[in-house]
Amino acid sequence: xxxxxxxxxxxxxxxxxxxxxxxxxxxxxxxxxxxxxxxxxxxxxxxxxxxxxxxxxxxxxxxxxxxxxxxxxxxxxxxxxxxxxxxxxxxxxxxxxxxxxxxxxxxxxxxxxxxxxxxxxxxxxxxxxxxxxxxxxxxxxxxxxxxxxxxxxxxxxxxxxxxxxxxxxxxxxxxxxxxxxxxxxxxxxxxxxxxxxxxxxxxxxxxxxxxxxxxxxxxxxxxxxxxx
Numbered sequence: 001x002x003x004x005x006x007x008x009x010x011x012x013x014x015x016x017x018x019x020x021x022x023x024x025x026x027x028x029x030x031x032x033x034x035x036x037x038x039x040x041x042x043x044x045x046x047x048x049x050x051x052x053x054x055x056x057x058x059x060x061x062x063x064x065x066x067x068x069x070x071x072x073x074x075x076x077x078x079x080x081x082x083x084x085x086x087x088x089x090x091x092x093x094x095x096x097x098x099x100x101x102x103x104x105x106x107x108x109x110x111x112x113x114x115x116x117x118x119x120x121x122x123x124x125x126x127x128x129x130x131x132x133x134x135x136x137x138x139x140x141x142x143x144x145x146x147x148x149x150x151x152x153x154x155x156x157x158x159x160x161x162x163x164x165x166x167x168x169x170x171x172x173x174x175x176x177x178x179x180x181x182x183x184x185x186x187x188x189x190x191x192x193x194x195x196x197x198x199x200x201x202x203x204x205x206x207x208x209x210x211x212x213x214x215x216x217x218x219x220x221x222x223x224x225x226x227x228x
Contacts, residue, residue: 002029005162006083006112006219011037013110013158013221018078023099024085025061028054035059042077044069066098079108084217087113090137096152103224109154115161115218116141122175125182145220154222164215169205172213173198 007030014020018039022030025043027050034041042060045051051063062069080099089095099109116139119131126132131139142159149156164172177193184192195202205213 003033004029004083004217005165005215006217007033009160009219010081010083010110010112013108014039014079021077021080021099021102023066023080023082025054025059026050028057028059028061030081030083031059032057066095066102069102071102076104077102077107078104079110081110083112084114086111087136087138087140092138093151096148100152100154100224100226105224105226107224108157109222109224110219111145111222112217112219113140114216115214116144117218118172118214118216122172122179124179127186128175141218142220145218148222153225153227155225156220157223158221160219160221162215162217162219164205164210164213166206166210168216169202169210170195170198172215173201173205 010030011033014034014037016038020034020039020041021044022034022041023044025031025045026047028043031041031043031054042062043054044062044064044066045054046063046065048063051061054061080103082099086092086095096109103109114131114136119128119139123131130136145159146156148154174193174195177198178189181189181192
């Protein structure tokens, strides 16, 4: 998506005219927004098609694994961002260490993921194929991110939860009710609770109440302390 909640939230957290690396740039939508805001940006993207499209917009894109990117200490980044990537990584600590290696001391690491605390309400039995390996290799919520302070030289400085987006209302309502009535079996719960049968509840939430419910995405901000 060209415009995502986490893009704006991350930009609000970044210092003015930061040197930023985005890991997993896709086609460069966040890089475009960050450049427009006055930041010096580069990216990492292993998908050749995505990397080429981002380069066509004038961005420097590293098409290689993080441990193969070597920088002079003076060339390291003020902030590193990665959106909706961490949950797909089979070795998350190695991935996070690779990003920290490219970050200046006291730099910011900003990550967004699907909020596992919300997903547990919608799919308590974890039956959704897209929330299982090989698509999602890990489930992340605030408590998991806080535990990273035990393993990495970082401090969790802020946590941000996306309000329920309008385009996720049907998914949220149907999934939540199916989970509550899972004792009926998968077929019956899906028959009873779908985009059509839950329309009245959807309309109530779309009237404005959705903004008071947690949505799909969790965004966290870390500060890097390499001396720890």
